[in-house]
Amino acid sequence: MTLILSNDDVERLLTIEDCxxxxxxxxxxxxxxxxxxxxxxxxxxxxxxxxxxxxxxSMDGVIPKxxxxxxxxxxxxxxxxxxxxxxxxxxxxxxxxxRYVGLVxxxxxxxxxxxxxxxxxxxxxxxxxxxxxxxxKLLARKNAKTVALLGAGWQAGSQAMAVCAVRDIxxxxxxxxxxxxxxxxxxxxxxxxxxxxxxMSSPEAAVKGADIVLCATNSLGAVFKADWVEPGMHLxxxxxxxxxxxxxxxxxxxxTHYHDNEPTIIRTHVDPAKEDKHGVRHEPTGIDxxxxxxxxxxxxGRVKGRGSDSEITAFxxxxxxxxxFAVCGAALLKKAQAAKAGNDLPTEWFxxxxxx
Amino acid sequence: MTLILSNDDVERLLTIEDCxxxxxxxxxxxxxxxxxxxxxxxxxxxxxxxxxxxxxxSMDGVIPKxxxxxxxxxxxxxxxxxxxxxxxxxxxxxxxxxRYVGLVxxxxxxxxxxxxxxxxxxxxxxxxxxxxxxxxKLLARKNAKTVALLGAGWQAGSQAMAVCAVRDIxxxxxxxxxxxxxxxxxxxxxxxxxxxxxxMSSPEAAVKGADIVLCATNSLGAVFKADWVEPGMHLxxxxxxxxxxxxxxxxxxxxTHYHDNEPTIIRTHVDPAKEDKHGVRHEPTGIDxxxxxxxxxxxxGRVKGRGSDSEITAFxxxxxxxxxFAVCGAALLKKAQAAKAGNDLPTEWFxxxxxx
Numbered sequence: 001m002t003l004i005l006s007n008d009d010v011e012r013l014l015t016i017e018d019c020x021x022x023x024x025x026x027x028x029x030x031x032x033x034x035x036x037x038x039x040x041x042x043x044x045x046x047x048x049x050x051x052x053x054x055x056x057x058s059m060d061g062v063i064p065k066x067x068x069x070x071x072x073x074x075x076x077x078x079x080x081x082x083x084x085x086x087x088x089x090x091x092x093x094x095x096x097x098x099r100y101v102g103l104v105x106x107x108x109x110x111x112x113x114x115x116x117x118x119x120x121x122x123x124x125x126x127x128x129x130x131x132x133x134x135x136x137k138l139l140a141r142k143n144a145k146t147v148a149l150l151g152a153g154w155q156a157g158s159q160a161m162a163v164c165a166v167r168d169i170x171x172x173x174x175x176x177x178x179x180x181x182x183x184x185x186x187x188x189x190x191x192x193x194x195x196x197x198x199x200m201s202s203p204e205a206a207v208k209g210a211d212i213v214l215c216a217t218n219s220l221g222a223v224f225k226a227d228w229v230e231p232g233m234h235l236x237x238x239x240x241x242x243x244x245x246x247x248x249x250x251x252x253x254x255x256t257h258y259h260d261n262e263p264t265i266i267r268t269h270v271d272p273a274k275e276d277k278h279g280v281r282h283e284p285t286g287i288d289x290x291x292x293x294x295x296x297x298x299x300x301g302r303v304k305g306r307g308s309d310s311e312i313t314a315f316x317x318x319x320x321x322x323x324x325f326a327v328c329g330a331a332l333l334k335k336a337q338a339a340k341a342g343n344d345l346p347t348e349w350f351x352x353x354x355x356x
Numbered sequence: 357m358t359l360i361l362s363n364d365d366v367e368r369l370l371t372i373e374d375c376x377x378x379x380x381x382x383x384x385x386x387x388x389x390x391x392x393x394x395x396x397x398x399x400x401x402x403x404x405x406x407x408x409x410x411x412x413x414s415m416d417g418v419i420p421k422x423x424x425x426x427x428x429x430x431x432x433x434x435x436x437x438x439x440x441x442x443x444x445x446x447x448x449x450x451x452x453x454x455r456y457v458g459l460v461x462x463x464x465x466x467x468x469x470x471x472x473x474x475x476x477x478x479x480x481x482x483x484x485x486x487x488x489x490x491x492x493k494l495l496a497r498k499n500a501k502t503v504a505l506l507g508a509g510w511q512a513g514s515q516a517m518a519v520c521a522v523r524d525i526x527x528x529x530x531x532x533x534x535x536x537x538x539x540x541x542x543x544x545x546x547x548x549x550x551x552x553x554x555x556m557s558s559p560e561a562a563v564k565g566a567d568i569v570l571c572a573t574n575s576l577g578a579v580f581k582a583d584w585v586e587p588g589m590h591l592x593x594x595x596x597x598x599x600x601x602x603x604x605x606x607x608x609x610x611x612t613h614y615h616d617n618e619p620t621i622i623r624t625h626v627d628p629a630k631e632d633k634h635g636v637r638h639e640p641t642g643i644d645x646x647x648x649x650x651x652x653x654x655x656x657g658r659v660k661g662r663g664s665d666s667e668i669t670a671f672x673x674x675x676x677x678x679x680x681f682a683v684c685g686a687a688l689l690k691k692a693q694a695a696k697a698g699n700d701l702p703t704e705w706f707x708x709x710x711x712x
Contacts, residue, residue, distance in 0.1 A: 006705075033624070036624035038397045043392035043418045045420045046420050046465075048466045056425040058394070058416055062401045062412055064402050064624065069401075069431060074712055076712075077468050093709070094467045094468050094469075095467050095469035095707045096703050096707070097704065097707070100710070100712050101706070102712030107457065109401060109402075109410040110403060111450045112431040112432055112433050112456070112457040113450075113451035117705075119707070119708035119710065119712070120708075121708045264394065266393065268418060347452050347453075348453065348455070350475070351451045351452070351455035351456065351457050352476075354475065354477030355447060356432075356456050356475070
């Protein structure tokens with residue numbers, strides 16, 4: 001049977017600790033050449049939506065140790081908006097019922113069969129946060145107690161959970177430009193993490209004295225400035241421009257998620273002027289991630305981590321891997337099968353007796 | 357609703373003429389830069405099957421004019437066998453019920469929603485044959501009556517149907533090394549094409565006097581020799597080595613399907629010696645397809661076709677495009693919706709209210 005799981009199933013079954021543990025193994029496997037990742041590709045075309053573009057995005061990965069292959073697919077209507085002076089990309093939920101379209105398909109490397117199909121939304125943020133958490137685990141001070149969280153959206157929620165899974169965090173200070181947003185975030189996350197959540201009225205106030213700074217925005221500009229760096233801080237970002245380049249340059253150890261991960265972008269009949277206006281391309285950040293060691297290097301001990309409690313460290317977690325969905329998908333599948341969760345569909349619907 | 361279609365549905369609904377017509381438009385669109393294709397990628401890893409490898413293959417394409425995006429996914433157990441002196445790759449039907457795993461997912465460029473999911477097998481051979489047929493239509497002699505078909509497998513069947521859709525063919529002479537195979541093929545295809553089907557005991561006998569030679573094998577070696585070329589012949593191949601390089605060199609007009617179509621292959625923990633032994637890599641054919649014009653060039657009139665009835669022409673149709681599945685998928689979808697075919701699943705199963 002092919003298992004159809006919902007985002008609710010994923011949220012109920014898969015913990016952030018599961019993802020951190022699975023990814024720790026996963027990065028060891030791929031770091032030693034025993035697993036495969038195919039870099040993301042986007043095909044970008046016109047759509048009927050005013051000022052918008054259509055994007056078909058796909059990424060693949062295989063973890064033979066867990067006997068799972070995954071493909072993640074996004075079928076997005078993209079628009080761009082100004083938010084607090086920054087130009088941000090906004091996905092429009094244009095599918096029936098105002099829904100987004102992101103899917104993960106898992107396959108068996110032993111039989112080829114489709115094992116499961118589920119939406120990508122919950123796992124998407126869990127694998128980002130679990131990856132950031134591995135950076136915190138290996139780079140932040142052991143005695144880190146205070147986190148500054150810049151951003152109060154979907155990604156910020158899982159960053160809060162993930163950082164608490166790897167350090168004994170007492171307080172998370174949350175900044176987001178809109179007061180109501182940061183206050184609602186602190187209320188909603190209160191029962192999901194043991195740390196105290198405090199909404200802050202400025203990013204400077206949030207980061208002052210923090211042991212760990214986590215940026216979790218959708219911003220195309222810097223949200224953390226070099227002037228705010230303090231000795232011993234660990235800095236984390238999930239978008240290339242979030243940390244000002246001068247801040248990253250102050251790090252004794254700066255690690256990037258993964259190399260050779262530039263997406264392949266196929267643009268179709270898109271006026272380049274229009275595309276620039278809409279901000280498909282990121283501005284250069286001035287940070288050379290290609291010169292940094294990667295998370296697999298760090299996990300496998302190929303590079304040294306933090307040398308002292310006063311050093312600055314940074315982990316840049318910008319481009320996702322299809323492989324993360326194979327790794328976290330394998331962990332999800334085990335728990336879903338054990339819990340007999342989801343809806344089974346006949347595998348015959350997704351296989352064939354015809355030679356393809 | 358998201359439409360689940362079977363190979364039987366595809367076979368019943370979609371004609372080879374539909375595919376030829378849709379692809380003719382599709383190549384115009386992509387040739388003029390109004391459509392997008394993402395080249396195939398394979399991740400190749402170990403599997404439990406003795407002497408085999410696992411491969412996750414994916415390819416994407418979008419045809420904005422038809423408002424359809426497609427991704428095609430194959431999850432294959434690959435093995436290699438010697439057949440008639442040639443080493444051929446054999447996909448093992450290892451999924452439950454001895455089935456193969458190939459899927460096409462169609463999405464809307466207007467809403468992003470998943471429109472349909474169906475196995476790739478029937479469409480796979482139809483788009484290959486319809487593409488070859490466009491080569492025949494534009495390059496073969498108008499008065500071509502006799503076809504030599506080298507191969508009697510799954511691809512050969514659709515090549516027979518497709519060539520009859522673009523020329524008034526009287527006889528198809530079929531060669532395949534095993535007498536029972538070629539005889540069964542001729543019997544089985546008799547009610548699918550109006551041309552007479554004749555099993556032949558040697559490739560030389562099949563091609564002698566033929567107006568059109570179509571290779572439709574899975575061979576990694578040459579199946580048509582330069583010595584057999586006759587004036588006015590049109591030559592077609594679906595695998596890089598099928599036509600001997602010297603035969604292609606005799607063509608006044610030689611056209612390749614598409615450029616920049618080299619798949620991205622990610623190999624994982626596969627012993628290179630073992631991989632060579634298993635023949636994942638094709639031997640160099642001595643044919644430089646990168647110097648040839650493409651099918652879109654030919655369709656758009658950017659290159660001249662056949663100059664006289666005595667010229668040799670060749671069409672090399674080797675690497676498939678995800679885009680072909682978007683183009684033929686759009687044609688299938690119209691017919692499936694009109695016929696109210698297939699099983700509807702709730703679109704909500706494949707969409708989400710969570711921002712991915």
